[in-house]
């Protein structure tokens with residue numbers, strides 16, 4: 001860590017807009033601001049030396065591995081009546097059992113899977129919608145921009161969570177992917193706005209005009225010229241969407257609007273509360289899912305702060 | 319080769335495009351092969367807007383653009399691609415012309431993917447080195463570098479080399495040397511001269527009168543989106559007619575004459591032209607009275623009023639009012 005700090009102190013902190021002509025052969029300046037592609041190895045170097053990024057990703061990866069590999073070691077399905085009811089953690093049941101003798105660990109592992117699935121799908125849907133709308137609105141401008149802006153604002157002012165509750169209540173959510181889709185469809189507006197603003201400022205740069213003078217189409221320009229300048233930002237956006245989707249899903253599950261055919265961490269807490277685990281002192285029933293969600297979402301946010309420092313050299317010194 | 323006829327550009331500004339900004343008014347000019355035409359005007363006069371309309375980076379609001387006799391005012395994507403094989407541009411800020419996160423080679427690679435997908439690697443390399451040679455750059459010094467590792471002059475020449483890869487016939491050069499050091503300016507200027515002798519037409523956009531004088535065969539003086547005077551460089555610079563051109567020329571030092579001489583000549587000219595308007599005099603001489611003209615003008619917009627008359631062969635001048643909404647000094 002010390003070494004990392006010494007390294008950063010010697011880097012010139014050039015702001016993105018103030019590039020000066022350097023003599024040929026001078027050392028390349030560090031990727032300033034939104035310039036991750038400048039040197040991917042360098043970015044990785046700083047990422048691996050940023051404690052926030054390292055700790056955050058280790059925690060998230062550990063839970064992911066547990067979710068992926070856990071089922072290989074399980075002897076019971078989440079809903080099986082596997083053992084004695086209300087048994088505290090033991091060698092047989094590492095997280096104890098529920099009022100009905102279900103294996104809490106088996107439920108936890110299954111819940112982790114849905115948690116990551118919701119994060120990935122919900123975050124993915126929101127990212128795709130938000131970025132597409134942001135890119136197109138920012139790049140095309142004019143009427144298209146105004147229409148898309150209107151759409152964004154409409155979705156933005158819709159109280160998404162309330163709508164999700166209504167959708168869930170009326171349509172019923174049977175599967176995790178369905179839930180993720182609904183969440184994604186309502187959480188993209190801020191992404192669209194941010195991406196639009198950045199695209200707008202990039203669009204006025206001459207290299208975009210030169211790409212057009214190279215006879216290249218809009219899609220190619222967005223993909224090859226605009227988006228690469230925002231990769232770090234897009235990545236951070238996805239991390240936030242990922243965490244946000246998990247949290248929303250957990251809240252919905254907790255109030256009893258979760259998927260009906262799957263186990264999730266929020267659902268576990270919902271059941272724990274329903275069967276008065278709190279009063280009965282069955283702490284092993286609600287602590288693991290609660291702590292799991294808190295740790296995963298918390299780590300994602302910490303990771304995001306760390307990534308900000310990695311991508312923005314001005315923050316690296318801190 | 320390139321002809322602009324009564325080109326107009328109105329920007330929609332304000333929320334929901336409620337207010338209009340008339341950035342270019344009825345601009346007509348032409349550029350021939352092997353000729354440099356300077357478009358001179360102060361900042362905000364609409365030079366870049368004209369350049370971008372010629373390059374189809376902006377849509378024009380009215381008027382027409384013709385290239386080799388073909389109307390190219392509106393072009394679809396395919397037609398625009400073909401147009402860009404012949405017409406290219408270089409812009410003011412070389413650092414903004416390159417994507418800062420990529421090596422400069424990528425600019426050429428984009429062109430290759432788009433226009434020369436079947437050219438072999440070796441042949442392309444050869445072509446690239448030729449183009450770099452033409453702008454006096456060493457491929458070894460340039461390729462594989464990031465934009466911030468090169469100087470503005472090198473980048474600007476790289477962009478000209480990029481245009482040359484396409485065998486262009488017209489280059490729109492928008493203030494390409496205003497951001498360069500004095501030492502590299504002359505290289506780029508000489509390069510333009512060289513391109514001209516190869517038969518390229520160049521629309522040279524500048525706010526710097528002396529640069530316009532140095533490189534161009536003909537000049538177009540732009541004021542607030544309107545062409546106030548145009549003609550052969552020597553004609554306009556030796557005998558400026560429009561009040562704006564005269565002000566502009568009076569404010570730059572002349573190397574070959576003393577200040578007093580210039581002062582004296584300008585005051586003689588001012589005395590001769592004071593309170594007159596050669597444009598309206600010429601119209602009147604054509605048998606149309608000022609009264610009729612004014613009536614026609616107010617009836618059908620100001621279309622006639624922003625035109626030019628040929629004062630001397632090849633030397634055109636517009637109405638002597640400055641801004642489009644002012645009164646003509648001749649009343």
Ligand SMILES: Nc1ncnc2c1ncn2[C@@H]1O[C@H](COP(=O)(O)OP(=O)(O)O)[C@@H](O)[C@H]1O
Pocket residue numbers: 329330331339341359360361362363364365366367368
């Ligand atoms: N995209 C735009 N939207 C609205 N107004 C613009 C836009 N681009 C330029 N303008 C306005 O048009 C006028 C001419 O601008 P420009 O062509 O850039 O002038 P120049 O290149 O001669 O400095 C200026 O008043 C400028 O503010």
Ligand SMILES: [Mg+2]
Pocket residue numbers: 365366367493
């Ligand atoms: Mg300009």
